Amino acid sequence: MQTEQLNIRISEDLVHDIDVVTNLLKINRSEWIKTKLAEEAQKEKKRLLIELSTLYAKGMITKQQVQELVGKEIAEEMEFIKQTAIESISMGREYGRKLKQKLN
């Protein structure tokens, strides 16, 4: 896995807190920070994408705007999911009409 170095400055108080946690857990400080950062980034990404998809599904933003914010792949996926959801109901209605005919 390729890595990139980030230079961030954090307060002494936070360093102290992190040291307390990692000493108690007996784990490496850098590893703990990386794990927590990854967990938080994943959680926040999921939350924001749900909010974005809500705006898209409600027609409050366009696919083009989604694409500008998060890229083509996610924008296409959202468009596709929306289309599939619409088609699921319409496909169901077709099945329903056939079912009604067969049972009559």
Place this chain on the structure above:
Amino acid sequence: MEENLSRNSTDFVFDTSAFLSLESVNLLEQVLNTFSITTTPSVIKELEDFAQHEDTLGNIAQRILLLVKLFRVEEHPKTLVLHYVSQTDEELYNLTYTKNVPLITDDTKLVYHTKDKIRRAFSTIFLGIFVDAGRMTKREALNKLELMRDIRNWQDNIIYLSSKEELNNIKE
């Protein structure tokens, strides 16, 4: 038991999420009594894992497993490769491809990665089916959708919002 239209063939292939969503709104038995549903042993294993837990999804999975005699479980050789999905999903893809019927899943990732390969639909398809078959009113279907959304924690996701709009558009 209601009339099953094609007891000797498969109408739909179900994944774990489809079973959970439909049973969460007590619709699964009606679906199984109306259509022939097939799934894979891996899905049964996933449901058994869910059923180990005494929470909402665990209780739903326990109820699904009590209905196992009403659907088919078929092992299918994995001949086609599907990237970016789990082994369970790859088995479902192979089964669905061979059966040439729609795969019912609420897994958006699986739906996206099987684009242009097989027919797929979300479990909400059955709300459309039962409304137009005259077995459920539009209001009942919307209520089921709301309940499904709450239990499955869909929040305001695309499946919920788009399905709601489509159901609201039905003229009674």
